[in-house]
Amino acid sequence: MNVRTRIAPSPTGSPHIGTAYIALFNYAFAKHHGGEFILRIEDTDQARSTRASEQAILDALKWVGLRWDEGPDTGGPLGPYRQSERTSIYQEHSRTLVANGAAYPCFCTAERLADLRRTQAAQGGQPGYDGRCATLSAGEASKRIQAGEEHVLRLRVPAEGECVMQDGLRGEVRIPWNKVDHQVLLKADGFPTYHLANVVDDHLMKITHVIRGEEWINSLPKHLLLYQAFGWTPPEFFHLPLLRNPDKSKLSKRKNPVSILYYQRAGILPEALINYLGLLAYSFEDDREHFTLDEMAAAFDIKRIGLGGPIFDIQKLQAFNARHLREMSPTELLSRFKTWGLNEQAWLRIIPMAQPRLNQLSDLVPLAAYLFADRPAYAPTALLAGGVDGARLVQLLRIAQWEVEKAADWTFEGIKQIFGQIAEKENMKLKQLLPPFFIAITGAAVSLPVFDSMLILGRDMTLRRIQYALENLDSQGFALKKDKLKEFEKDYHAKYGL
């Protein structure tokens, strides 16, 4: 059998460290068996997917050293590899499902579904579709479709019994069918949901082993139902434990930097990141702890994956990185500095800003040091020196954080607009608003322009520094407690939109 695995990221934000983690195991497994590793973009969420995010994910995965045999950029015999370009395929397949009764049209409105969920929650039961449209006659359904009534396609799920499934790492897992929702397969906009697109594509792209996050294990019954309905042999499934925050919750950006771009910018080497990731939930039979991607693939044994969710420990990642750094020759290290960003091109962006502020050539490096640091150095009380009250500053930093996350693209104009808008909505002069941001981003009240700095640092490093500032204030007793924060976020959305 020709082994084929895939990574199927959704292009809805910064490239996630978890994507690299899952991709690594897929890659190692495929290459160990002399097979192919495929990259597929799951951009069926029209509202949130962007091309910029897709590109960033591709670049980030390439940066860590992963190479795919087929993908949206490299092409391949079973493309297209972008789901938004395969809608006709899904629609065609969904017709098969309706024809053989595996799926049915549903005309329920979003309001009714929200209502349904609310009452179900109130009654303390498991929320889920009640099956109202499941019993509609074919004639009735097609009449309403003809009439142009908006509808979705739902999966028909057995009412009783249980789904017995095989997980390659856990063995047999059973889930009662009545705990499986009548999943929407085709949305009203004609796009498929993850479940449909994923199954159809995995089959059409001849994926033999699906290695994915544990978050999917509960939807495996739906997927198996689809394979069965199509008359296809399902691939083997392996659900990897999820990466965690230090508090053991699922790794999230609110508690940890999760963007690969941040680690890149902070000066983590791709081979160190891969090395570290390869040690989470996995161990080599010979106990080795330092290895390259190729070495991992050569020795990879999927059965050695552990099932406890590993905590992503930045300190240990740094230790591995330090070791890789130390093992290099100075010449090699110098070239790493250049590719990392300490190069002529970067200085040409910095120097024009620095020039008016220089008295001596020797002023340049101190002035620009923060642009190459992980975090700027400043006194604990510096953030408050601008005159903005601590409690208020926490709010402003939060708003900035959300606005920066939300920004469609990362340009000077965009950044300027974000802060202009905050100043306006918060009834402040930009001059009052900005001082603490100068500290948070550059580490000093007097420095190079802050918007340009943010631009150069990149969105993820900017977010990281805002986070550092929030942590700093927290340690001084200024923070929004959980419930207050929620309330504040609500007000924020009312004020700034979604």
Place this chain on the structure above:
RNA sequence: GCCCCCUUCGUCUAUCGGUCAGGACGCCAGGUUCUCAUCCUGGUAAGGUGGGUUCGACUCCCGCAGGGGGCGCCA
């Protein structure tokens, strides 16, 4: 609330019934070093809990507890 998964040092992990429970990160101490860092040496620290099975359980089974995930026209 319901369903599913998981459970060895603080953290990542080894152990496939018999080990002084090993390694790595962290931390502590000592050595090397003009300082510091590196590097070297040593130390610290673990089988959630209650029952079984067995001559013998970290390892197999069951209960409990704890942790995590899922329950969207998001993936």
